[in-house]
Amino acid sequence: MKINVGKIKNVFGKNDSLEYEESLPQLIVEGGDIIKLTAPLKFSGQVENLGDRLLIEGAIHTAVELLCSRCMEPTSIPIHAPLKEIFANHIIADEDEDEIFLYEGDELDITPHISRAIMLELPMKVMCKEDCQGLCPECGINLNLKKCQCVKETIDPRFAVLEKFASQSFTEGGVSSGSTKGENIEGE
Ligand SMILES: [Zn+2]
Numbered sequence: 001m002k003i004n005v006g007k008i009k010n011v012f013g014k015n016d017s018l019e020y021e022e023s024l025p026q027l028i029v030e031g032g033d034i035i036k037l038t039a040p041l042k043f044s045g046q047v048e049n050l051g052d053r054l055l056i057e058g059a060i061h062t063a064v065e066l067l068c069s070r071c072m073e074p075t076s077i078p079i080h081a082p083l084k085e086i087f088a089n090h091i092i093a094d095e096d097e098d099e100i101f102l103y104e105g106d107e108l109d110i111t112p113h114i115s116r117a118i119m120l121e122l123p124m125k126v127m128c129k130e131d132c133q134g135l136c137p138e139c140g141i142n143l144n145l146k147k148c149q150c151v152k153e154t155i156d157p158r159f160a161v162l163e164k165f166a167s168q169s170f171t172e173g174g175v176s177s178g179s180t181k182g183e184n185i186e187g188e
């Protein structure tokens with residue numbers, strides 16, 4: 001996505017609103033990872049001339065394809081990511097700024113910055129739907145689509161921990177409530 005800054009790059013204090021939309025099948029992230037896009041890539045914001053640099057600030061809106069954490073089916077997830085970057089067409093010494101990106105001519109390619117901003121907004125856990133049944137741990141069938149004949153003999157380790165915890169807190173319950181009573185009396 002290229003932003004034209006021809007009208008603004010030499011006018012100190014000027015700002016311009018930006019509305020860009022592009023249909024891209026995918027974005028390539030630093031390191032070679034690919035983000036599949038399932039909706040148009042939109043950027044709305046503004047560019048401001050701060051003298052020796054340009055500030056671009058706005059928001060990215062799109063949707064990406066990720067795999068459901070439970071059933072591994074491709075799932076479209078809406079993404080809204082903030083973008084704020086500083087660009088200059090010559091190297092400027094400024095120790096306060098984290099990073100100033102160089103550009104040439106009248107166009108500023110913000111695509112790599114968009115990719116990075118989207119990466120930061122990707123959810124850790126993806127669900128194709130709230131009640132996704134996931135895959136059968138025995139035969140691997142997608143339980144959203146089909147039922148299988150597997151008997152679940154193995155207890156999910158997470159539930160095993162909960163059961164252990166529940167029985168412990170049950171046996172310790174009397175002791176702990178007794179000590180709470182004692183503290184209350186002391187307090188009064
Ligand atoms: Zn799922």
Ligand SMILES: [Zn+2]
Nearest residue numbers: 136139148150
């Ligand atoms: Zn099964």
